[in-house]
Amino acid sequence: MPKDLTVVMEDRPGQLAMVGETLGKAKVNILGGCGFTSLGRGTLHLLFDDKSVDAAKRVLQQAGITVQGDQDVLVQKVPDQPGALGKLARKLADAGVNINLIYLATDTRAVFGVSDMAKAKAALGGK
Template sequence: MPRDLTVILEDQPGELARLGEVTGEAAVNIRGLAAFTGEGRGVIHLLVDDGEAKRCRDALEAAGIGVADSREVLVVDLEDRPGTLGELMRELADANANVELAYTTFGSNAHPGATVVIATDDLDAARAAVAR
C-alpha cells in the first residue's frame, strides 16, 4: 500500500526544492504531493510507495528535514465526470470512515481522470467501501 509522509519545512524559498533534491538523490519516486503553509512553516504531504517510505524518511531526516508522520493511505482512481468525488466521499461516509486527509496525485496518460489519496480513521472500512 502507498504511504503518506507528513514533512515539516521552513516557509522560505528553496525548501521544497531541497526536499525534491534529497528525495531524488535517494531514488525515491514521489507519486503525489500536497503543500500548505502557515505560521512560518510548510506542511508537505508526500505520496510514496510503501517499499520506499523508510528510505525516504531516512534521507529526509539525514538532511535535517523533519518527518512528522507516516501512514498508509488509500489511492482511488476516479472517472473524469462530474460527481465522482461526491460519490466516493458518500461511500466512505456511509461506511463510517472519517476522511482525515485527501489530495490528488500527479496525472498520467494511463488514467485521464483524477486519482485521489485518502487517509481515514478506518482504512479497512474505507477499502471495503471502495471495493463494492
C-alpha cells in the same frame, strides 16, 4: 500499502527544492503530494509506495528535514468527471469512515487518509 509522509519545514524559499533534490539524488520517486503554509511553517504531504517509504524517511531525516509522521493511505482511481470525488466521499461517509486527509495524485487518483482503513476499502469495493 502506500504511505503518506508529513514533512514540516520553515516557510521560506528553497525548502521544496531541497526536499525534491534530496529525494531525487537518492532515486526516491514521489507518487503524489500537496503542500500548504501557515504561521511561518510549511507542511508537505508526500505519497510513496511501500517499497520506497523507508528510504524517503531516511534520506530526508539525514538531510535535516523533519518528517513529522507517516500513515497508511488508500489510493483510489477517480474518474475525471464532475461528481466523481463526491460519490467516493459519500460511500466512505455512508460506511462511517472519516476522511482526515485528501489530495490528488498522478493519473486521476485520490489519496485518502481515513479513520478506518478496512471499512474504507470495503466501502469502495475492496480496492
